[in-house]
Amino acid sequence: MKEARGKRTETATGLPVATLLPHPVSVSFEFFPPKTEKMQTQLWECIARLEPLAPKFVSVTYGAGGGTRERTHDTVVRIRRETSLAPAAHLTCVGSTREEVDEVARHYWESGIRHIVALRGDPPEGEHGYRPHPGGYAYAVDLVQGLRKVADFEISVAAYPETHPDAPSPEFDLDNLKRKIDAGATRAISQYFFDVDAFRRFMDRVRAAGISVPVVPGILPVTNVATVIRFSKACGASVPPWMLQLFEGLDEDPDTRRLVAATLAAEQCRALAADGINEFHFYTLNRADLVFAICHILGVRPHSTEASVSR
Secondary structure, rough: OOOOOOOOOOOOOEEEEOOOOOOOOOOEEEEOOOOOOOOOOOOOOHHHHHHHHHOOEEEEOHHHOOOOOOHHHHHHHHHHOOOOOOOOEEEEEEOOHHHHHHHHHHHHHHOOOOOOEEEOOOOOOOOOOOOOOOOOOOOOOHHHHHHHHHHHEEEEEEEEOOOOOOOOOOOHHHHHHHHHHHHOOOEEEEEEOOHHHHHHHHHHHHHHHHOOOOOOEEEEOOOOHHHHHHHHHHHHOOOHHHEEEEEEEEOHEEEEEEHHHHHHHHHHHHHHHEEEEEEEEEOOOOOOOHHHHHHHHHOOOOOOHHHHOOO
């Protein structure tokens, strides 16, 4: 014990325990449009809680088959009108012609929305397998090219550290990402992952492929293990056995589950920050508690708090 006195204990991330990160990080948040009045209240409580953290942007998702188009549009425009946040609208290829998608994009531009998250999209509920809409944008790369003709949007696209489930190979998937960037996308946001080494290997391949735009890691705080397992099967993300062991026995203990979830996500971010990553995108599921706590650990805090601490 005497030998350890005066030394700084380090975690597996290589960062000293309980210290702030060696460099500032920025964050962004993803919300989904509410279906009910109760969910509407929850969303806006979440937005109000996270707004003081001054995220780089916030995105609003687009349902499978374009099923939430109007609600997505209304939510994005309201965020633009009523908050200080910079909203980004998800836009997909599914269920619309090129002309219809272009019209939606023009409405966004006219409403002051300057950022689009361009995605292929999931098939409508009840359908198996993706099929391009006749006369529509077939894939995300085509959508990016189309958006570039509509207006000078900032365009984010999706990246898959563990390969998109529809891709025939990791090489094909990486080439698809490169084509989206070459078509005019300015940022990639990754699907969530829990294996930090998987993201590191992916980034080695990304840079070797000549992709130089920011690739922002997507972070999903685990609120429900069963739900995460179901989501992960659909999107190609792996759920490591060690993570299941972390949450074992906590099905009826939500308080402890939240503490474990916040610790896990914070450690993910700290490990990546030690690698030089300085931006994180959080899938909030319209819940602010875990995300706010994780951001606090990372040193992302309301400006008023920072000002009072510095005095």
